[in-house]
Amino acid sequence: xxxxxxxxxxxxxxxxxxxxxxxxxxxxxxxxxxxxxxxxxxxxxxxxxxxxxxxxxxxxxxxxxxxxxxxxxxxxxxxxxxxxxxxxxxxxxxxxxxxxxxxxxxxxxxxxxxx
Amino acid sequence: xxxxxxxxxxxxxxxxxxxxxxxxxxxxxxxxxxxxxxxxxxxxxxxxxxxxxxxxxxxxxxxxxxxxxxxxxxxxxxxxxxxxxxxxxxxxxxxxxxxxxxxxxxxxxxxxxx
Numbered sequence: 038x039x040x041x042x043x044x045x046x047x048x049x050x051x052x053x054x055x056x057x058x059x060x061x062x063x064x065x066x067x068x069x070x071x072x073x074x075x076x077x078x079x080x081x082x083x084x085x086x087x088x089x090x091x092x093x094x095x096x097x098x099x100x101x102x103x104x105x106x107x108x109x110x111x112x113x114x115x116x117x118x119x120x121x122x123x124x125x126x127x128x129x130x131x132x133x134x135x136x137x138x139x140x141x142x143x144x145x146x147x148x149x150x151x152x
Numbered sequence: 153x154x155x156x157x158x159x160x161x162x163x164x165x166x167x168x169x170x171x172x173x174x175x176x177x178x179x180x181x182x183x184x185x186x187x188x189x190x191x192x193x194x195x196x197x198x199x200x201x202x203x204x205x206x207x208x209x210x211x212x213x214x215x216x217x218x219x220x221x222x223x224x225x226x227x228x229x230x231x232x233x234x235x236x237x238x239x240x241x242x243x244x245x246x247x248x249x250x251x252x253x254x255x256x257x258x259x260x261x262x263x264x265x266x
Contacts, residue, residue, distance in 0.1 A: 080256045080258045082256075140198055143195040143198075146195040
């Protein structure tokens with residue numbers, strides 16, 4: 038089946054630094070990647086939608102200059118959290134439409150802790 | 153935009169009993185309704201999905217029903233086992249073509265007591 042590989046699974050960074058999260062589609066082409074954020078005991082909230090070769094679309098309230106998304110190829114999308122602060126600590130998950138049989142395939146998530 | 157509501161937020165059942173989780177949606181154009189199981193620290197895993205051209209789908213102990221007129225769909229788990237304990241999310245979409253996002257319900261924490 039379709040697989041989205043997400044790395045790193047966990048990262049701890051100092052306040053003010055940047056962190057890059059990668060999502061790769063392993064056996065299919067992901068023209069679109071959805072990026073979600075999930076706070077403890079809450080649902081997944083869509084942050085942005087990236088499309089290969091074009092600018093990402095951000096949901097209301099999500100700072101595009103803080104959460105940089107790059108989707109330069111059909112198999113790789115990245116989310117960079119810039120100048121991270123403790124309130125950015127969360128679980129970040131990517132997802133891509135993976136065809137009619139697999140629906141949407143999710144990455145395994147990245148637990149970001151900003152100290 | 154789409155709004156998906158999910159109930160209950162927590163559900164505790166005895167092993168072997170059935171569990172039912174219900175969701176409603178607002179966008180009449182939604183036609184794809186997946187259910188995900190999420191274990192602690194992991195990404196959501198698809199357990200079953202249904203499209204708007206059918207009213208019910210079953211896969212072993214798991215079934216999903218869809219009522220398009222009422223805009224609600226439900227997850228049924230029979231003969232629950234402790235390993236079914238997790239958080240379950242329903243979602244709705246206009247289809248999994250590129251650009252159609254999923255909107256999630258608030259989640260249900262299912263606890264199956266041995």
